[in-house]
Amino acid sequence: MSTASTAPRLTRRRDCWIAGVASGLADHLGWPVPAVRAAFVGAALLGGAGLLLYAWLWAFAPWDEPAADDPGDRVVRRAPVAWILVGAEVGALALGAFEVVVLGRGWSPIVLAAIPAAVAAGAWATLVDRADPDRGPRHEQTVRAVASAGLILLGLAATLAAGSSLEGTLLAVLCVIGVGLVYAPSLITVWRNLTDERVRRIRDEQRSEMAAHLHDSVLQTLALIQNRAGASSEAGRLARAQERELRSWLYEGDAPADSDLATDLRDYAAALELDYPVRIEVVAVGISEERASGELAAAAREAMLNAARHAGGEVSVYLEGSDRAVDVYVRDRGPGFDPAAVPTDRLGVRESIIGRMRRAGGSATVRSGAGGEGTEVHLRFETEVARG
Numbered sequence: 001m002s003t004a005s006t007a008p009r010l011t012r013r014r015d016c017w018i019a020g021v022a023s024g025l026a027d028h029l030g031w032p033v034p035a036v037r038a039a040f041v042g043a044a045l046l047g048g049a050g051l052l053l054y055a056w057l058w059a060f061a062p063w064d065e066p067a068a069d070d071p072g073d074r075v076v077r078r079a080p081v082a083w084i085l086v087g088a089e090v091g092a093l094a095l096g097a098f099e100v101v102v103l104g105r106g107w108s109p110i111v112l113a114a115i116p117a118a119v120a121a122g123a124w125a126t127l128v129d130r131a132d133p134d135r136g137p138r139h140e141q142t143v144r145a146v147a148s149a150g151l152i153l154l155g156l157a158a159t160l161a162a163g164s165s166l167e168g169t170l171l172a173v174l175c176v177i178g179v180g181l182v183y184a185p186s187l188i189t190v191w192r193n194l195t196d197e198r199v200r201r202i203r204d205e206q207r208s209e210m211a212a213h214l215h216d217s218v219l220q221t222l223a224l225i226q227n228r229a230g231a232s233s234e235a236g237r238l239a240r241a242q243e244r245e246l247r248s249w250l251y252e253g254d255a256p257a258d259s260d261l262a263t264d265l266r267d268y269a270a271a272l273e274l275d276y277p278v279r280i281e282v283v284a285v286g287i288s289e290e291r292a293s294g295e296l297a298a299a300a301r302e303a304m305l306n307a308a309r310h311a312g313g314e315v316s317v318y319l320e321g322s323d324r325a326v327d328v329y330v331r332d333r334g335p336g337f338d339p340a341a342v343p344t345d346r347l348g349v350r351e352s353i354i355g356r357m358r359r360a361g362g363s364a365t366v367r368s369g370a371g372g373e374g375t376e377v378h379l380r381f382e383t384e385v386a387r388g
Helices: 021-029 033-044 049-060 081-101 109-127 136-160 166-216 218-229 234-252 261-275 295-310 350-359
Strands: 278-286 313-321 325-332 363-368 375-382
Touching: 021 033, 021 049, 033 049, 081 109, 081 136, 109 136, 109 166, 136 166, 218 234, 234 261, 261 278, 261 295, 261 313, 261 325, 278 295, 295 313, 295 325, 295 350, 295 375, 350 363, 350 375
Parallel strands: 278 313
Antiparallel strands: 313 325, 325 375, 363 375
């Protein structure tokens, strides 16, 4: 029994010449791409049906899935559409000038095609090419300037003929309107940016007022509860967690936290405080590019977990970063222990901290705290500059 092959879903290619319509339709039908493009051209000559079909597919066919190595949903357009439209404008102007100067006609209707070509060039450069990193705002400004210059020259020529021709006067007026339409997309973009900035400023002002009010009331009450209840009490842990969430909402706003080492350790400390009777203070100084997904972060989290599980009370985490190394100190005030006396089947410190740092090219030491009280875990990881 034979099974019919299923055609792939109709989507537009992200790597395309203009809109990915012809290549996407070719993939869907199983045809060669040049054949599909030739079919569009042939249908366009039959009453414009090809243009209507192309526009319909452009509007309703979705983009295909982005490549695995390009998660940014980028679209690559190989054809310089804006410059092609500018070329069409220049061609219409040149043909009109030829008819006027060489053939001696008063004016040529062909020059009217220069106006929509210039408007389309400005709109494409602003709305489409501006988001393309291979082109960008400088490309947009150049295209708009060239398109506007062509319309201005056409308007000047029409103005000179305005005294003897009504058509010249109308053409000059259309050119002025065309220049405005060329810059209209850019003005709309600027207006939207100003509106978004105004909304963000209003939200920041409201957030500041709310933060000042909550700081004088709720945050101070939560701090008082922590001081009265103690670091290891259930009420103190809940008050600390609520204070941290409230401060994060007030002062960090809508911006997501960077996935760096300091942020990761602070988040992990907040989670430990909900599960264990412990208060963990994380302090970070210096500049560190170490990310939260590295072995240093995993070893530091294991040291913090051991301190919360076996010591409790007050735990301090100190992170110091430089261009040569990153140091993390985890200190507690518990009863302490001798790493050499730990049974061989207990791998938490021996493998998850010391062994992990050694395999990653760093180092880890475990020793008693000052005066023999508590435990201090020191993790050190040198950067590529220091190792090179």
